[in-house]
Amino acid sequence: MTRNRVTLAYLSNDAARKTTYKKRKKGLAKKVSELTTLCGIEACAVVFSSYEPKPQVWPDSKGAQQVIARFQDTLALDERKNLNQESFTRQTIAKVSVQLKKQCKENREKVMELALFQCVEGESLDDKTIVDLDDIDCLIQKNINNIRNKMDEFV
Structure with missing residues (x-):
């Protein structure tokens, strides 16, 4: 029952x-x-x-x-x-924002590397903006500096 x-x-x-x-x-x-x-x-x-x-x-x-x-x-x-929910959420958002900025920077560098390789293969840079061209220039300068540093290590 x-x-x-x-x-x-x-x-x-x-x-x-x-x-x-x-x-x-x-x-x-x-x-x-x-x-x-x-x-x-x-x-x-x-x-x-x-x-x-x-x-x-x-x-x-x-x-x-x-x-x-x-x-x-x-x-x-x-x-x-200071482990209340609000401060924990703020800390998490701050950490994720830093990670997002870093990932965006890495993605931008990858896109510029791809554009640089396409340029080497003979494609035009006409569709690129001034900002894109500046980023490609920075990438080229960075690669030149890396090459110089490696050459200095061998000398």
Whole structure:
């Protein structure tokens, strides 16, 4: 026999609401206990209710204070390291932007090398812009300097 699915809605009957609260509170405490035992972690639960004058704390007040203190220490450490989502995203964007610029520069050099080789094979440079021609000139000068450096190594 299976249980009927419970619809999640406010219970208007006060007695039924109080009974459900007590059952669910007991189940929540059991789940926290199981989680700490099975996973070997620290966990706590705090429940404030209008049915009881003091909040219910699991496992106990001292244990909950230790877990909360550890949580706050972790938050403070994260703030010191500036590891929030916004700064992480900004750092990632900055790194990717640098990589993009580097890749664009490399691609531009490859395109200019290709144009240079096509020119050597006899194709015209008429379709190239002044910027393209300047880049080809820089590439030629760079290659000449590399050749001179290698020749100087042999002398």
